[in-house]
Amino acid sequence: KILSLLLFFGAGIFFLILMGIIFFVYFEKDIFRKKAIVNYPVPSQRSFKFQSVDTMKYSRDLSREKLNDSLFDLTIDKQIEDIAKIGATHVAIATPYDDEFLPILKRWVRSARKHNLKVWFRGNWSGWEGWFDYPRISKEEHLSKTSKFILNNPNLFEDGDAFSSCPECENGGPGDPRQTGDAEGYKKFLIDEYRLVNSSFAKINKEIITNLFSMNGDVAELIMDKNTTKSLGKIVTIDHYTDTPKQLIKDADYLAKKSGGQIVLGEFGVPIPDINGEMTEKQQARWIGEMLFGLEGNQNVLGVNYWLNVGGSTGIWKEDGTATLAVEIIRRYFDLNVVYGLVYDELNNPMKNVKIEYGNRKTITDKSGYYELKFPENSGENILKFLAPGYFSQEVKLKNKKNQFLK
Known part of the structure; x- marks a missing residue:
């Protein structure tokens, strides 16, 4: 028992x-x-890691005229606020670095901080190109002045900012290497500048993007070989204007392959009259939309800076602050909708390589069953399709919201 x-x-x-x-x-x-x-973290809603709009016509060209005009702060703040609203990560400020212009540069930066934007400093020393009747400076003077500027103004910068010490360097100093024939000297100056700027920011304990040396696309083709690109942190920044969006994307892909780096479009915009002729608002918006659509999923392009916000033929806001049609197009791509989630089988096991389709956008799940898709608002679709071998396809109607998690 x-x-x-x-x-x-x-x-x-x-x-x-x-x-x-x-x-x-x-x-x-x-x-x-x-x-x-x-x-599970919400995916980034950005198309690019670096999304910026340029303010050069106001932040540089009016620097002396508005230096002592306190009412100009209202204009600064309105422009920065508008740029922040479209989903930009940075605002490009082109105010010169000379002592004369430091007070107005600080006003632009202060407004950017107020609206939670990082700053892409795209100014230079006025003497490099002879702005505002400043006497020309040499390469050695440029290096010395740039380092002192950083060390003397630590509070001007914030982690995540970008700093271009010499945008379109070919326009000043020793000259354009396409004309001087001194490509090696030009490369050396950029590398010396990059190293000195990095060292200066390290001394003030700031993590700043320092390798955005904007240059003409033809200069980049000449200068940015694989060794030079590697020495400059594997980034090639081009200020590039083309007749069609397709050509711009093709040129960016070509330079990425040739240099072994990723591309930042330091300047792009339409219309440039000599290249694009005249454009209506609708034509401008369509061109920009086609370009941004064509860059979707393009791993070669790390960031973009639209040139420019107000003023000139490429402006996307009118002088009175009214937005053109292009503003909404850029906002759709700068501030994307995101759908993400997990896919399981009937036993609650994660499913790998399930195809997910949303219009012409496609992705697959990873080994944990995770996926994410990004798409602009008003893209004309609201059905998410799931396809896997041995299973019936499934369709899910998406809700009208910014971030959606589906399981």
Whole structure:
């Protein structure tokens, strides 16, 4: 009888253990998975890691005229606020670095901080190109002045800012290497500048993007070989204007392949009359939309800077602050809708390589069943399709919201 009782209780304990294992496998793991889902980070809503709009016509060209005009702060703030609203990560400010212009540069930067924008400093020393009747400076003077400017103004900068010490360097100093024939000297100056600027920011404990040396596309083709690109942090920044969006994308892909780096479009915009002729608002918006659409998923292009916000033929706001049609197009691509989630089979196992389609946008799940898709607002679709071998396809109607998680 004792042996029978022991066997009975032993069987009961074994049964309870077995049921506990079954409960854990089929129920608890799903509970843990749900907890993990809650903590899954929301994907970035950006098309690019670096999204900027340039203010040069006001931040540089009016620097002396508005230096002592306190009412100009209202204009600065309105322009910065408009740029922030379209989903930009940075605002490009082209105010010169000379002591004369430091007060107005600080006013632009202060407004950018107010509207939670990082700054892309795209000014230069006025003497490099002879702005505002400043006497010309040499390469050696440029290096020295730039380092002192950084060290003397640590509070001007914030982690995540970008700093171009010499945008379109070919326009001043020793001259354009296409004309001087001194490509090697030009490369050396850029590398010396990059190293000195990095060292200066390290001394003030700021993490700044320092390798955005904007240059004409033809100069980049001449200068940015693989060794030079590697020495400059594997980034090639081009100020490039073309007749068609397709040509701009083609040129960016070509330079990425040739240089071994990623591309930042330091300037792009339409219309440039000598290249694009005259354009209506609709034609400008269509050109920009086609270009941004063509860059979707392009791993060669790291960032873009639209040139420019107000003034000139490429402006996307009118002088009175009225937005053109292009503003909404840029906003759609700078501030994307995102759908993301996890795909499981009937046993709650994650499914790898499930195809997800949204119009002409496609992706697949990774080994954990995770996927994400980004798309502009008003893209004309609201159905997400799931396809996997051996399963019926499924369709899910998306809600009208910025971020959606689907399981």
